């Protein structure tokens with residue numbers, strides 16, 4: 001997989017990228033993700049909405065934190081190593097920390113943007129459905145990813161790729177279902193940290209492309225580890 005596939009920081013035709021997503025099948029979800037997506041539909045409705053993608057983003061950060069946490073744990077265990085330390089494992093841990101930090105920041109801006117837009121649009125969020133329940137879901141999602149990363153890291157990268165594929169498709173469908181979003185100007189304090197977009201439609205497409213990048217990075221890392229994990 002070459003770096004050409006990544007979209008972040010590139011000037012792209014966002015509508016053309018939306019079409020590309022919609023012409024591509026989603027990655028298959030495992031049982032955990034199927035249960036998670038079904039829970040989203042039951043709790044937040046089958047339709048796509050800002051509060052629903054807000055909850056998706058509350059969860060999205062946690063696999064990256066689990067990799068960062070797991071990689072640090074591995075590095076800290078080596079302070080008492082009695083034999084030579086495997087150089088490749090150090091490189092892997094440092095790569096996962098870097099990947100984890102970068103994506104966590106990105107997911108954080110997504111979450112804060114949607115929360116701000118809900119506030120601006122006076123969409124009432126529920127303390128129970130948009131705070132308490134997501135907190136419990138993040139707990140489960142974090143530890144599940146953490147355990148997978150501990151037993152076999154490839155499992156966690158593949159599961160995250162499928163989560164991100166779902167998120168990419170949901171965003172592109174959300175933009176497609178609401179052509180009126182293309183004439184809605186968008187502003188937020190968080191544009192100090194995230195690339196400003198000219199309309200709500202483009203913001204949703206740009207976030208969808210970030211999810212595609214996250215998916216591709218997870219797939220690339222899984223393939224690298226499966227291929228012997230050199231460099």
Ligand SMILES: [Fe+2]
Nearest residue numbers: 057060107110
């Ligand atoms: Fe996201």
Ligand SMILES: [Fe+2]
Nearest residue numbers: 060164211214
């Ligand atoms: Fe993501």
